[in-house]
Amino acid sequence: MRFFSIVLLIVSINLSLFATAEVVKVDERFQDSQSCKACHLRIVSEWENSWHSKSHFEKDEYFRESLKYYSRKTRKSVNAVKVECATCHNPRISVTSTDEDYEIAAVMGLDKGSEVDNAVNDTAISEGINCVVCHNIDKIHDSYDASKRGINRVKWTESGTMTGPYKDAKSPYHKVVHHAFMDKNPNKLCFVCHANDRSAKGIIFTDMESEYNRGKKKGIKNCVECHMGAKRKDVASTYKMYNGKAKIRKVRDHGFKGAHISSMWKDALKLKLSQKGSNVVVKIINPQPHNIPSGFGSREIEVNVVYKKRDKILKEQTLSLTNHYVRKRNKPTIPHLAIKKAKDMSIPAEGKKVLRVPVFEGATSVTVTLNYILVNEEVRSILKLKSDNWAKKNYITKESLGLKF
Template sequence: MSKTIPYLFICLVFLCTSFSQAQQIGGATTGSEICFSCHKDQAKDWGTTWHSRSHVDSNPLYKAVIDYMSRITYQPEAGVLVECAQCHNPKMTIKEIADKDSFALSEALKIKTAQTERVEASVKDKAIKDGISCNICHNVAKINETSNLQMRGFKAVEWGSSDTIYGPFEDDGRARIHKSLQKEHFVNPNQLCMVCHFGGERSGIEIYTTGIEYTQSGSKETCAECHMSTKRQGTIAPEIKKTGVTAEVRDIRSHLFASARNSNVLEDTIELTATSSGKNFVVTLRNLTPHKAPTGFGGRSMNVKMEFKDASGSIVNVQTYVLETVYADKKGQETIPYLAAAIKSDTRLNANEIRKLSIPKPAGATSVTVNVTYRLASERLLKIINFSDSIFNKEYPVKSINVGL
């Protein structure tokens, strides 16, 4: 029921007010459902991505990491959440906890104060539950360029007015329900992606370095080309025809923000070859992306598993090489990225790197299967935070080959 009513309402709005003034639909207080019935394709694609699940109530790993940080740092969960919201929920109304000590004490003793009530309400606000939604990206009027890696997320942007949608096209007044304004960060969207995928420094450790890796690679291919789609011809609001206006055919992209979870992007991650060379077996991994593989959230990993078999097909030896980052706290203990004082090791492939792994052939082995898989959460991370879940504790296939020795 909750789905049909807004839909009917929007159809009415579309038909009846199409020649009236632009509505207040792009602001801080409205959710993004209002966009869905006119822009069905974008909404359908976006709904499959975890941009739509960046709120703590829809992402179990995010919740588990926040719970862990809250336990280790003796901070209330809501306190950690407010910090992370900088990028995960950039329109959360509370931006900082004013009096951290009194907040922690009130939360621990479960005493309700004006501050705890304000923070709880802000964290649970319905308007932010749809994550990195239409009303986040398309309400960005300006991006402040800065080299400060902490000034990311909401700290890097200026929100626009609530009757205007910022996008890739010049305003021709066709949308009517909203004004639109062309912005450079939609014509060349790398800059928009970098608002959150570049930086996020904590205690001197750079947490999200995808944008930095990409910039250093000198790639000419944009984030949108690989993660949205190449440009194709299409209409962006087919319903417009109901008002007697022809939907204009334009160059558009899909809104997939393609990842392991909703696309076959992993197939394009590496090129995998293997040869027998004297006493050794050599596996070559070539990173086809202009950022690290794996990149992004510091808990991701890729496993290169080699199963050596004898002439009868029985496994005689198994070796696994893990591509991942290991973080250490002040005492040198392994920890999660956000609590780290140092990076202990980083075996991920650099942008466009070609890496050769040379392994002595085990006795009796006559063939080998190399299986490369991707993990959203490494086994190491899941052990530290003591968490398991079928989406995150899973090996997503990347590439596999079989070679005679």
């Protein structure tokens, strides 16, 4: 018995290690979110404002520059890197891996019009993570190795079959199928990509799944409850499918609002200040069920400390909470090229971080302000990012304390 289960185990491990991503071609009628507009206008407009719609390299400067930098440093062709990153950023790509022969052709400039070149430049993937990514997932392979994500973790439905949260939906345009990961257990869908993001050297710089499980308590909210908003009553489709009427359903927002939306940062963390002798104790509390910063490496929390004597500013000091990554010879680099990660500076899920800063002599009060920045100074300068958006300070919260001597 035991012997057989060991053999079975080995067989299944091997299957999961060697399973390659399967490609299902999406029919032109479903490729583009524009073709969903006639019946799902609200949802398409919400999604268009989300960062899922910007996950293609043409639409996100930070992603594009990281990709090019990664290509230069690893001496892999840009197209091969595009295919690699597409695993999660453009999962409907028609080529899922490249080989040595392709690298040789690329170096010699002979890859124009090749299968890989066509796949990378296909307009069918220009929308990034669009409707036919999430709603064409038929199975999520939980048993696969944790490093397998995106394309490598899912099985697609046949083209034209949409997976959705309703058991009784009917549509004149497409087939529908119900799955629990669209309804009861949607975190599973998010963890297809928002987990186990790793560098070329295997350093994991994002793992929202283990962060979330660590902070797990009874009644913990699902990702969609915060990033797709509360359920509300509206039609899922304006098409009059049911006796000349559209059904009123419980729906959510497809904006996937997150770190790029300034207003989302307000009160995302809490601050508590106290004085202990000659120190100010700054307690930063994270009520969210995942670390902050999280998601992507190189995000930053700026802690700004201002000492005043009545109305006069005596001293201003800024501390930075961010994760740093290094490559060979301890040179700073981007998360995707890391061979080592410095100390984790993020505030743990449903946890806190405590900083101590010495009281400035003569000050009668201290004010601490927290801001969030999408990309820290180190990585902004490595990649020479141009848009101001990456350096913008997004206000989180502020506290003041009177000081005693």
